Amino acid sequence: MKNADAYFTVEAALVLPVLMGAILFVIYILFFQYDRCLLEQDLGAMALWGSRLEESGQERLEEKVQERVRGLYKEKYMAWDFAVLEASLEKNTFSAKGAGRVNFPLPGWNFWGFGNSWGTEKEYRCSRLSPVTFIRLCRKVKN
16 A cells, blocks of 8 residues: 555645635625615615605605605615615605615624624715705806
8 A cells, every 4th residue: 555645635624614714705795895885876866866856745755755765676685684774854854774784694704793794874865955045056156
């Protein structure tokens, strides 16, 4: 029987799981960042949309806002679980707020916090301008 060196096999058996775990961890970080950016984009677009709403009665405005929140396409988020998604119109200011989290598939992957998930929240506010105020601001800038 021939004597063979097997240290490459032992090193590969130790290094390969660590390398695969690191790659999966980076992929989850990228999922989190992608979904966070999507959330910010959707909330910003919703806030701009809400700031352009025309007056048609407070009940009708609230109905439009809630319809827009329900109509948000949530299937584009890869690993995101929504915790909060709401929009409101108060005192001529439109507010869009959202929060979510990414759950890790394995316990112990969250090195920077407690629990088994990362989360974030964001809120955008836009003030609505009346046409008179807009015209006054334009004239002020012109002069």
